[in-house]
Amino acid sequence: MSRGRTSWRFNAWLSAALLLAILVVANGLAREHLAWRVDCSEDGLYTPSPVGKRLVEGLEDHLRVEAFFSGEVRLGPVQIAKRRLTDQLEELRDDARGRIELVFEDPNASSEARVSADRFGIRPVPLKAVQGTSLVSQDVYLGLVLRYRERERVIPFVLPQEFEFVFLSALSDLTRPTRGVVGFLVDDGTGKADDPFQQARRLLTDRFTVLEVLDLDRGEDVPPSLDVLVVARPRLAARSAAAVDRYLQGGGRALFLCDRTVVDLARGALTEIEDGCSALFEAWGLALSEKLAWDQLRSNTIRTALTTTDGTREVRVQFPYWVHVDQDGVQRELPATARVPGCDLFWSHAVLKANGPVAGLECTTLLESSPQTWLVSAVGAAIVDPNVLSSKGVALLAQGGERSYPLAVALRGPLPSAFGDGTSETQVVVVGDSDWVSDGKFFTTRNELLFQNLVDWLAQEDELLALRSRLPVDRKIDDFLEAERLSRGLATLVEIQGSSETSELLSSLEAEAADAARRRRWLHMAAGTGGGLAAAFVALFAFRALLTRP
Amino acid sequence: MSAVAAVFRRELGGALDSPVAWAGTVLFVVGLHVLFFFLGYPIGDQRLPGFWAGGLASLDALFVWLPPIYAILAPALTMGSWAREFREGTDELLLTQPVTIRALVAGKFAASFALLGAMSLVAILSAALVVASVGPLDWGTVWGGLAGALALAAIHVAVGLLASAVGQEELVAFLLGSIVLLILWAAGLFVRVLPPTWAEALWYASPSLHFLEGGARGLFDLRDVVHAALAVGAALVLNGVVLVGRRWR
Numbered sequence: 001m002s003r004g005r006t007s008w009r010f011n012a013w014l015s016a017a018l019l020l021a022i023l024v025v026a027n028g029l030a031r032e033h034l035a036w037r038v039d040c041s042e043d044g045l046y047t048p049s050p051v052g053k054r055l056v057e058g059l060e061d062h063l064r065v066e067a068f069f070s071g072e073v074r075l076g077p078v079q080i081a082k083r084r085l086t087d088q089l090e091e092l093r094d095d096a097r098g099r100i101e102l103v104f105e106d107p108n109a110s111s112e113a114r115v116s117a118d119r120f121g122i123r124p125v126p127l128k129a130v131q132g133t134s135l136v137s138q139d140v141y142l143g144l145v146l147r148y149r150e151r152e153r154v155i156p157f158v159l160p161q162e163f164e165f166v167f168l169s170a171l172s173d174l175t176r177p178t179r180g181v182v183g184f185l186v187d188d189g190t191g192k193a194d195d196p197f198q199q200a201r202r203l204l205t206d207r208f209t210v211l212e213v214l215d216l217d218r219g220e221d222v223p224p225s226l227d228v229l230v231v232a233r234p235r236l237a238a239r240s241a242a243a244v245d246r247y248l249q250g251g252g253r254a255l256f257l258c259d260r261t262v263v264d265l266a267r268g269a270l271t272e273i274e275d276g277c278s279a280l281f282e283a284w285g286l287a288l289s290e291k292l293a294w295d296q297l298r299s300n301t302i303r304t305a306l307t308t309t310d311g312t313r314e315v316r317v318q319f320p321y322w323v324h325v326d327q328d329g330v331q332r333e334l335p336a337t338a339r340v341p342g343c344d345l346f347w348s349h350a351v352l353k354a355n356g357p358v359a360g361l362e363c364t365t366l367l368e369s370s371p372q373t374w375l376v377s378a379v380g381a382a383i384v385d386p387n388v389l390s391s392k393g394v395a396l397l398a399q400g401g402e403r404s405y406p407l408a409v410a411l412r413g414p415l416p417s418a419f420g421d422g423t424s425e426t427q428v429v430v431v432g433d434s435d436w437v438s439d440g441k442f443f444t445t446r447n448e449l450l451f452q453n454l455v456d457w458l459a460q461e462d463e464l465l466a467l468r469s470r471l472p473v474d475r476k477i478d479d480f481l482e483a484e485r486l487s488r489g490l491a492t493l494v495e496i497q498g499s500s501e502t503s504e505l506l507s508s509l510e511a512e513a514a515d516a517a518r519r520r521r522w523l524h525m526a527a528g529t530g531g532g533l534a535a536a537f538v539a540l541f542a543f544r545a546l547l548t549r550p
Numbered sequence: 551m552s553a554v555a556a557v558f559r560r561e562l563g564g565a566l567d568s569p570v571a572w573a574g575t576v577l578f579v580v581g582l583h584v585l586f587f588f589l590g591y592p593i594g595d596q597r598l599p600g601f602w603a604g605g606l607a608s609l610d611a612l613f614v615w616l617p618p619i620y621a622i623l624a625p626a627l628t629m630g631s632w633a634r635e636f637r638e639g640t641d642e643l644l645l646t647q648p649v650t651i652r653a654l655v656a657g658k659f660a661a662s663f664a665l666l667g668a669m670s671l672v673a674i675l676s677a678a679l680v681v682a683s684v685g686p687l688d689w690g691t692v693w694g695g696l697a698g699a700l701a702l703a704a705i706h707v708a709v710g711l712l713a714s715a716v717g718q719e720e721l722v723a724f725l726l727g728s729i730v731l732l733i734l735w736a737a738g739l740f741v742r743v744l745p746p747t748w749a750e751a752l753w754y755a756s757p758s759l760h761f762l763e764g765g766a767r768g769l770f771d772l773r774d775v776v777h778a779a780l781a782v783g784a785a786l787v788l789n790g791v792v793l794v795g796r797r798w799r
Contacts, residue, residue: 008795009795011791011794012791012792015787015791019787019788020784023784026780027776030772030773030776034773035772035773037771038769039768041767041769042688042689042691079749476606476685477605477607477681477685478684478685479605521587525680527680528583528677528679528680529583532583532677532679533575533576535672536579536668536669537572537575539672540566540571540575540668543668544566547559548563
């Protein structure tokens, strides 16, 4: 018995060791050779996009990818990121069926590789992490160089979550015979170096050649080679407008970012400008409103000083001139805006459909304000006094007549000429604001996404548009609190400064809405959990009955 | 096959006759829902707010709780599987029956897995229905997460069953199983502080990381399937080896 037991112990330890070895080896082999997966999620963010597959499968020549990755990474999360990047690169190489050559260089280990990386502008990024009780820092290289037909693109640093877009954008740029060209026409093409659209230009330079369109009023023409003309805050003379019209009649596509009011908040100044586009818009059945959109329901906030009997303090108040277009106000049918979560417009004009539809021309509203919007005079648009804003809100509510207004439209089809009889098949987008793409804090991430999408849509860069649109769908849940506030009219009630009665009423209504919202949340949860438990008990009873049946 | 089915019926019938399974189901479903809807996941690097606070139609904060909860629940469900037989002496009777050890292990595993699987199904689907009623839920992720959760449950049950055979007493089995499974779960939390080679090895060894990086995101990855199958297979084979050893006592 004793010998048998000793032999069993030996067998047990041997089995455990063998199983462990099998586990490690089989897992390792599976990791290397069984890279097959299905992405069941609707967003499909974890599988290579069809566009990516199409791009690598369509390579006509040899693509060499040099990955400048640090070999020995001392930081756990970076090691995992590096492994994921390597997996993503290998996945693309497998899809390319031999047309992608992958070369790994370690600039931390080889001075030659370090010099090469430096030559390409690939620099180490200092990263830190706490390991045990000490802070570990390391300069990490995660850069790529793509070479294709004697052209090259450098990606100085990349992380797995942005890899697909960055890599495929670079690849798409490399494989295109010629780069797209975007022209910028600002003001009247005077070419001022300090115009406020530098960031917008920089955003496009990765993928397009950006040109300045100048001197239209001196008889120059818009270069017909442009893929897209961006007309930003125009002040076009009649001759310039005619040149733009000729460009469009030649099949050119354009993005109009128009303003009739420029506000300088710092100085509290307001300048009226004449955009010079009225003749063009009129011919297309559009009119840019003179007045500004005042959105009482969806607006961004502004910091301002509030003076009360207790003194002056800084507060954040809703500023209805700054329209926040949420996902309900964004066109979901057009690829350019289908996956955009919204945007922020500042002192925006409405783009009205003036003369009825133009035959054959398809006019689609891209962005619209909330149903509680008025068009108001620009006078006072630079005033951020909370008392003035709230009394204006009250006056508008009393006046009535609120509705949603289109703030950007897309035109597709035969575009009539403003200065002739012809029409031309083309695409144009008109936005009633230019501040949203101006340098600084107005150019938010959402605005950047919308701007790039509009340019790509006009330039017919469908592949890049599809790639950028691989963003997760906005999955916001119903806001019970907002719904309860709306049902009590709280969204439209404005506190009158100094009136304690209205303050008390508003507070009690707010508390009531919060309670009702809380009740609804509990009800939902209780229904789900209770229903689930009831189902579980029924299933377990049925199970039990089945098992005890002879 | 009929031997496995007989053991399965005996085990599941026994479990359903005791109040543990019923109370466990209530505690699991209610507890998981309270954590998901209100508390969120406040542990580690990837903290998540509760469902109502986060305001997004996603089950992320529910899936992320499954590994630590399974690490406690699975050993609690399986601790008696072998330990009770050893304590009551029924194991000797059982081992003399015309049933192979393989069939015994498979039947006991299937019964515990069916119970934990059914509980998971109820908890996940009822939460998903609530979420879908207030927002655009990605059902693909739910099905992926459900499949991943079942694979995760299978690994936890297999390890819990092994702990029950090794521990020989219910409390010891529960503690042993929980500690091993909690260590595997906590591996994900220590990735940041470990040397990279260890971090990478743990990344691939930990069932919870396979689940959170795969099924919980709606991914069906063959490597995760292989990992789960190997882990379950290894634990069950070792379970059989331990039982063979009982014959030599």
